[in-house]
Each structure stands twice: as C-alpha cells, then as structure tokens.
Amino acid sequence: MSDASPTESRLPSRAKRSFLQTLELDTRLLGMIGAFVLVCLVFNLLTDGRFLTARNIFNLSIQTVSVAIMATGMVFIIVTRHIDLAVGALLATCSAAMAMTQTAILPQVFGLELGHPAIPWIAMLVGLVTGTVIGAFQGYLVGYLMIPAFIVTLGGLLVWRNVAWYMTNGQTIGPLDPTFMTLGGINGTLGATLSWIVGLVAVVAACWALWSGRKNKIAHDAPVKPVWAELTVMGVVSVAILGFVAILNSYEVPTARLRRLFEARGEVMPEGYTEVYGIPYSVLLLIAVAVAMTVIAKKTRFGRYIFATGGNPDAAELSGINTRMLTVKVFALMGALCAISAIVASARLTNHSNDIGTLDELRVIAAAVIGGTALAGGIGTIYGAILGALIMQSLQSGMAMVGVDAPLQNIVVGTVLVAAVLIDILYRKRMGAKS
Structure with missing residues (x-):
C-alpha cells in the first residue's frame, strides 16, 4: 500500500502546527489567557453581567496591582530555587514604617505636617530602604549562612508581622498624606485625555520593541517570523492595549463624588458635567515595574545569572557566578518590591491597618506558580506572574460578587494552586517527550 494517504492525513495537523510556530505563540500563555477569559465569562x-462592567474591571485592576508587583519578584526567588513566605509580613512592616513617618516622625521631629510636598517622598524612601535592608538581611541568612529560605522566611513571617504591630502599638494609622494616597488607585488617575496619550505611547513602544527584536535577530542571522506574522502580533497587542484604555475611560466618576470635589474647591459643578477616571497611577506603576523586571530578566547579566543559577546551581557556581551574593541581591530586590506594594496597598486603604498584607504570601506564590514559574527552578516569566495575579484576583473578586463565603474562597484558591502545579508538571512532561 502506498504511504500517500497517511501523509495526506497528516497535512491538516502539520498546517496547524506550522501556523502556531510561524506566529511563535506561547501555547502555555494562550492557555492561561483562555482560562482567564473563561473565568470572566462564567462570573x-x-x-447577571456585572462582572465585566467598566466599574468592576477598574476595581479589578487596582486590586491586582499590589500582589502583581510582589509576584514579579517572587519569580526571581522561585527561579533561584528559593521561597519567600515573609512577603505579606514585610509589606506590613514597610507600610507601618511609612505611616509612622508621615503621621508621627516628620510632624513631631521635623515639624512637617500632612500636605507638605516632601512628606510622601520621604515616606516612600523610608519604606524602600526598610524593605530592601530586611530583604538583603534575609538573603544573607540564606546565601551565606546556608539557612534554608523556607525557615528564614517562615521566621520572617512571624517576626516582621509583629514588628509592624509594635511600631504602631496595634493601632490603625491614618489618614495618610493626600499625595501619597494618589498611588492607591481611585484617588489618583490620569483622566481620559492623558490615558489615551499613554495608551498610544504604549502601542508605539510595544510595536517598536517587537520590530527592533526582529531586526536584532536578522543582524545575528537568526530565523524570524514572516512580516505578516509580525504585523499580526503587533495588531493583537495594539488592540489589547487600546481596548483596555477604552474600558477604563468608559467608567465615569459618580456625580456625587464630583459634586463633593467641586464643593471642596468652593465651586459649583456645572449642570451635566461628567468626568472619567482613566488609567490609575497604581496601574502605571505596575506597568513600569513589569517593564523594568522584564528588562532585568532578559537584558542584563544579573538576570542571566538568576536563570543560570536556577537551572543548575552547581554549574553556575563553577562557572564563576557568586551565587551567595546573587541570593542576597534577589531577596533585596524582593524586599524593595514589597515596599512598593506597601505603598500601593496602604494608599488604596488610605491608612495602615494591622491586617494589611495578610495571606499575601499565599496569593503571591500562587500567582507566580499559576503564571508558569517552576518550583524546581530555572523557569519563569514576569508577564506570566502578572497574568497569574490577575487570574487569582478575578477568582476572588468573582466569588465575592456571587456571595461565596471567605473560607470557601480560600478553599477554591488552594485547589486552583494545586491544580496549576499539576498542569504545569504534565505540560513540561509533554514538552519534554516531544523534544
């Protein structure tokens, strides 16, 4: 029998594989996006259509920021075969330090009252220094004293949570500086015009990055996608960015809130006046962190050392990488990101509370793992962690809107985490079998 028929029967599947390979689409990323879309549609x-409203998408975006920022740092931690269970407690300590700086230290010691232009920046600097120093200290214990990261950060979870409690005497500290609170979300947004400008700049930057990457491959004689495939990817990215901006710009500021703002300025709101929120400052901060962490991961020696160490620590050390100092740097970076998340979280709440950051360690680790970071080390992506954080927040927000009790929400989140790890193991086995 001729083998023509079997060959022809394989043509359709080959064509499909060829199309995906031509576009160079990450099938795992596509699966995550599909899961996110499914979650949104179900909720x-x-x-009854309330989940995908502009208001809820706006709230979902600002609720995701804090965890997503820390998840980008957790990628580096897990890639280097460590874990950090203290991120939520460290966030609380940084938040307490910044709150006390604004409401007690600066007014009482230096005479700077809330509203002074220097207060928010000094407070943020204090928070960043606090988080970085504590993170570096934990990294030193792991890297140089060889104490397992699980034990160091488990101890840190208990220590820093209660350090925050003693710093504030167990009290809620607030209100915080008005400028500081603009980084929390609803109190600081770009408005319609600036949001469209930022969206267009983001489209140009994304297209430029894709095209420059193509030119770089050509310069090094590496295979590239056809021009039509490159343009297709650019088009999809552009539509996604501008669509997100359009949704946020469709959320109008409530009339009652506008009226209060006009009254606070001693003005009368014009009849029929409307205003939209646009992109929150906190979302812009997340985008900046994501871009910076992606550049670190892909374009710097530090990033290459992180993934090399995670892939094979012994080989990395034998090749001359100072893996101990690398560990200190990775944990210090995680501490700095915890401080940035503390800024966003406390600004969104407009105060520091004792329970701030509670269970964030679960959410951050889950976001990184759901996003494709391998617990065995060596593999992980920044955009995957952010998408994982968005999926986690969508699940929690959706369950809250449906009326699911908090204990059951945690049960679902834990189940999803275990399922994500199982799917990741099966996916990597399948890819390994194919290769």
Whole structure:
C-alpha cells in the first residue's frame, strides 16, 4: 500500500502546527489567557453581567496591582530555587514604617505636617530602604549562612508581622498624606485625555520593541517570523492595549463624588458635567515595574545569572557566578518590591491597618506558580506572574460578587494552586517527550 494517504492525513495537523510556530505563540500563555477569559465569562454569567462592567474591571485592576508587583519578584526567588513566605509580613512592616513617618516622625521631629510636598517622598524612601535592608538581611541568612529560605522566611513571617504591630502599638494609622494616597488607585488617575496619550505611547513602544527584536535577530542571522506574522502580533497587542484604555475611560466618576470635589474647591459643578477616571497611577506603576523586571530578566547579566543559577546551581557556581551574593541581591530586590506594594496597598486603604498584607504570601506564590514559574527552578516569566495575579484576583473578586463565603474562597484558591502545579508538571512532561 502506498504511504500517500497517511501523509495526506497528516497535512491538516502539520498546517496547524506550522501556523502556531510561524506566529511563535506561547501555547502555555494562550492557555492561561483562555482560562482567564473563561473565568470572566462564567462570573459575568453568574452576576447577571456585572462582572465585566467598566466599574468592576477598574476595581479589578487596582486590586491586582499590589500582589502583581510582589509576584514579579517572587519569580526571581522561585527561579533561584528559593521561597519567600515573609512577603505579606514585610509589606506590613514597610507600610507601618511609612505611616509612622508621615503621621508621627516628620510632624513631631521635623515639624512637617500632612500636605507638605516632601512628606510622601520621604515616606516612600523610608519604606524602600526598610524593605530592601530586611530583604538583603534575609538573603544573607540564606546565601551565606546556608539557612534554608523556607525557615528564614517562615521566621520572617512571624517576626516582621509583629514588628509592624509594635511600631504602631496595634493601632490603625491614618489618614495618610493626600499625595501619597494618589498611588492607591481611585484617588489618583490620569483622566481620559492623558490615558489615551499613554495608551498610544504604549502601542508605539510595544510595536517598536517587537520590530527592533526582529531586526536584532536578522543582524545575528537568526530565523524570524514572516512580516505578516509580525504585523499580526503587533495588531493583537495594539488592540489589547487600546481596548483596555477604552474600558477604563468608559467608567465615569459618580456625580456625587464630583459634586463633593467641586464643593471642596468652593465651586459649583456645572449642570451635566461628567468626568472619567482613566488609567490609575497604581496601574502605571505596575506597568513600569513589569517593564523594568522584564528588562532585568532578559537584558542584563544579573538576570542571566538568576536563570543560570536556577537551572543548575552547581554549574553556575563553577562557572564563576557568586551565587551567595546573587541570593542576597534577589531577596533585596524582593524586599524593595514589597515596599512598593506597601505603598500601593496602604494608599488604596488610605491608612495602615494591622491586617494589611495578610495571606499575601499565599496569593503571591500562587500567582507566580499559576503564571508558569517552576518550583524546581530555572523557569519563569514576569508577564506570566502578572497574568497569574490577575487570574487569582478575578477568582476572588468573582466569588465575592456571587456571595461565596471567605473560607470557601480560600478553599477554591488552594485547589486552583494545586491544580496549576499539576498542569504545569504534565505540560513540561509533554514538552519534554516531544523534544
């Protein structure tokens, strides 16, 4: 029998594989996006269309920022085969330090009252220094004293949570500086015009990055996608960015809130006046962190050392990488990101509370793992961690809107985490079998 028929029967599947390979689409990323879309559609159905409203998408975006920022740092931690269970407690300590700086230290010691232009920046600097120093200290214990990261950060979870409690005497500290609170979300947004400008700049930057990457491959004689495939990817990215901006710009500021703002300025709101929120400052901060962490991961020696160490620590050390100092740097970076998340979290709440950051270690680790970071080390992506954080927040927000009790929400989140790890193991086995 001729083998023509079997060959022809394989043509359709080969064509499909060729199309995906031509576009160079990450099938795992596509699966995560599909899971996110499915979650949104299910909750939108269960909430009678309230989940996918502009208001809820706006709230979802600002609720995701704090965990997503820390998840980008957790990628580096897990890639180097460590774990950090203290991120939520460290966030609380940084938040307490910044709150006390604004409401007690600066007013009482230096005579700077809330509203002074220097207060928010000094407070943020204090928070960044606090987080970086504590992170570096934990990294020193792991890297140089060889104490397992699990034990160091488990101890840190207990220590720093209660350090924050003693710093504030167990009290809620607030209100915070008005400028500081603009980084929390709803109190600081770009408005419609600036949001469109930022969106267009982001589209140009994304397209430029894709095209420059193509030119770089050509310069090094590496295979590249056809021009039509490159343009297709650019088009999809552009539509996604501008669509997100359009959704946020469709959320109008409530009339009652606008009226209070006009009254606070001693003015009368014009009849029929409307205003939209646009992109929150906190979302811009997350985008900046994501871009910076992606550049570190892909374009710097530090990033290459992180993934090399995670892939094979012994080989990395034998090749001359100072893996001990690298550990200190990775944990210090994680501490700095905890401080940035503390800024966003406390600004969104407009105060520091004792329970701030509680269970964030679960959410951050889950976001990184759901996003494709391998617990065995060596593999992980920044955009995957952010998407994982968005999926986690969507699950929690959707369950809250449906009326699911908090204990059951945690059960679902824990189940999803275990399922994500199982899917990741099966996916890597399948890819390994194919290769």
